[in-house]
Amino acid sequence: MTIYNFSAGPACLPHSVLTQAQQDLVHYPGAGISVMEMSHRSADFENILHDAKTRLRKLANIPDDYDIIFLQGGASLQFSMIPMNLAPKAVDIIDTGQWTSKAIKEHQKCTQVNVIASSKDKNYTYIPKLDQALTGDYLYICENNTIYGTQYHQLPHAKHLIGDLSSDILSRPLDITKYDLVFAGAQKNIGPAGLTLVILKKSLLDQIDDSQIPSVLSYKVQASNQSMFNTPPTWAIYICSLVFKWLEEEIGGLEAMERINQQKAKLLYDYLDQSTFFHNPVNPQDRSLMNIPFISPNAELDQLFIAKAKEAGLINLKGHRSVGGMRASLYNAMPIEGVQKLIELMQTFEGEHHA
Numbered sequence: 001m002t003i004y005n006f007s008a009g010p011a012c013l014p015h016s017v018l019t020q021a022q023q024d025l026v027h028y029p030g031a032g033i034s035v036m037e038m039s040h041r042s043a044d045f046e047n048i049l050h051d052a053k054t055r056l057r058k059l060a061n062i063p064d065d066y067d068i069i070f071l072q073g074g075a076s077l078q079f080s081m082i083p084m085n086l087a088p089k090a091v092d093i094i095d096t097g098q099w100t101s102k103a104i105k106e107h108q109k110c111t112q113v114n115v116i117a118s119s120k121d122k123n124y125t126y127i128p129k130l131d132q133a134l135t136g137d138y139l140y141i142c143e144n145n146t147i148y149g150t151q152y153h154q155l156p157h158a159k160h161l162i163g164d165l166s167s168d169i170l171s172r173p174l175d176i177t178k179y180d181l182v183f184a185g186a187q188k189n190i191g192p193a194g195l196t197l198v199i200l201k202k203s204l205l206d207q208i209d210d211s212q213i214p215s216v217l218s219y220k221v222q223a224s225n226q227s228m229f230n231t232p233p234t235w236a237i238y239i240c241s242l243v244f245k246w247l248e249e250e251i252g253g254l255e256a257m258e259r260i261n262q263q264k265a266k267l268l269y270d271y272l273d274q275s276t277f278f279h280n281p282v283n284p285q286d287r288s289l290m291n292i293p294f295i296s297p298n299a300e301l302d303q304l305f306i307a308k309a310k311e312a313g314l315i316n317l318k319g320h321r322s323v324g325g326m327r328a329s330l331y332n333a334m335p336i337e338g339v340q341k342l343i344e345l346m347q348t349f350e351g352e353h354h355a
């Protein structure tokens, strides 16, 4: 039975990437040893790192005045690294749920935070509009809210914008010039857990005074050492380079990826919108293409549906504990067949349990 993994992260990876990784696991071509066994200072690994960066730059159209760095510590470390490095006097943050709340908490340890808009009043089911003037040194947003299934489809205007793109990076074309800095944990659309991608304007690096920052947490140190100040997560970087290659060569780039993602999400939203049994609580204009939460008429039926789905090979559909119900994460590597199978199951379940 084919298993379709709807996990919000760590999430499904492209099958061809896993197969390639399996082949290379023991003997990386030409090296005779595994990537996991290679010195990060070896020519083979330096080529892998270079390949990953070059492919990403081309794929996401990242101009030369932006640096790409691979870090550790998860996306969560960026909640602290950003204010530690940029040393703002104050920042503006739009509160769209748990991941911005955590960013707010960490920022507050270093600086003054203005929460300039929030969708907390409706359990984060929409993207709030900005109706206040920006006064902070930068505006911080989370572009796709993994738990609630909301996504910015138009970015707020700000002179200096910083974005958590953990759950939608590379799902559509990226206009990095709108941002000073973006970051993403790899475990959804980029590769395995344990790696964090940061893309930032090179000019920011010149402004950083890192004399009081641990070296490993300094963007300046990490960038000037090409992500190799210390031993990087070599295997994870290697898998990322395979994912970038897959996006480029098998999918045909980020425009093509976006079309596929729109198609997948539309299938599920169209079904949800005509159903009188299942329901998606998100404001239609703010719906995410990546994470689609839905509920049935009650918690017992939710549980039963999740169990039936598991029996059918559709796994990890349980919603986040803070919202309950179900959540289907349709990241880049989820094939359209997985969405079709899910909808078939929902139709059958609805037929059996509709009052």
Ligand code: PMP
Pocket: 008, 009, 073, 074, 075, 076, 077, 099, 142, 144, 145, 146, 147, 164, 165, 166, 167, 185, 186
């Ligand atoms: N931001 C977003 C939008 C996320 O979805 C997550 C994880 N699900 C995080 C940050 C935190 O990531 P990590 O566990 O890598 O710290």
